[in-house]
Amino acid sequence: MDGGEKIAGGSPQAACRFCKAPLSKTFVDLGMSPLCQTHIEPHELNHMERFYPLHAWVCEACWLVQLEEYVSPDQIFSDYAYFSSYSDSWVEHARRYAEKMIDKLGLGGQSLVMEIASNDGYLLQHFKARGVPCRGIEPAANVAEAAVAKGIPTTVKFFGCQTAKEVAREFGQPNLLLGNNVLAHVPDINDFVGGMKILLNQGGVITMEFPHLLKLMDENQFDTIYHEHFSYLSFGTVEKIFAHHGLRLFDVEQIPTHGGSLRIYGCHMDDATHPTQPAAVALRNLEIERGLQNLAEYQKFEARVKDTKRRLLRFLVEAREQGKSVVGYGAPGKGNTLLNYCGIRTDFLDYTVDRSPHKQGRYTPGTHIPILDPSRIRETKPDYVLILPWNLAKEITTQCSFIREWGGKFVVPIPAVRVLD
């Protein structure tokens, strides 16, 4: 059924995770999909796999776009295979951020920086290198171990009000509290933001980065919707959530990561040392102008997603009919949504490659496309390389520019399928 009139079916969790209003309006329904990080090992190929609905709703009261919590975070994040350090451009982004914040906030040996979801220490290592004390908070024990090996002290816990109290008591309150690409990943967003209020020092600054919902809608980035991402965030909605917990967004930057993200700056509500900047007011107004407080705008999205799917499949069918070989590059979470929603298996992609040794030798969830070492591309000389992490297209086309030696071409699937020259 089209038109976003699907009913939540009486599910007990079908209430907005922030404001608790009932959810009844569809943003987009992407069918059934397995968890994006459950890469299949060879001995599991004949096993059954769990598929969960990938159905995003929009709350008409606060405009939070969200998935229901089909799977608990323990199942998703405790053995997370994503090591941030495997992406060069991501590590470089982190380095520039650290330099900027050290200058902007005048951080030094007396300061304290804490990062929530600090992964393998890819970001905090840049503060440590400049002599700024830091601490990570990270739920996945295996990636936290990699951080500790780099000399980054790390608390292995999910973040929320309870963890905030414990960390504040034991290690003090940070002058800079940051969390990149984590706000969308928390099922209990109130417990999480409430925890930041507790942990942040007086006069301290919070920064968070998350993909901007407006970009997702503008550029058909439906593949960024997967079970690990519970929420899809606009500036206006995050501002409401922060205000509810006594925090104020005083500034914002629009940055290019993940196809278009926001970096928000927050402080305690009554902190006069951080006056609200014009950029925050301007973005709030832009989102209103663009219809983000209007249900009809959200309901236009699903038709564009279906069109994007048809175009991609048309390209793949034609390439195969012409006898061309097509392989993938990358095995990111977004690739899983794209492959499962579009029904792309080894009938279209011979294999995909990934630099992470944790993924090599395994298979993509649901679609069972083998994940190989990137050197395989040189051996098999494919006609087309479909870039699944399209947000890293520039890095990948540079690293693999050698495919042009045999006339190979790169293809990106989003916002609409396009062969790169």
Ligand SMILES: [Zn+2]
């Ligand atoms: Zn709501």
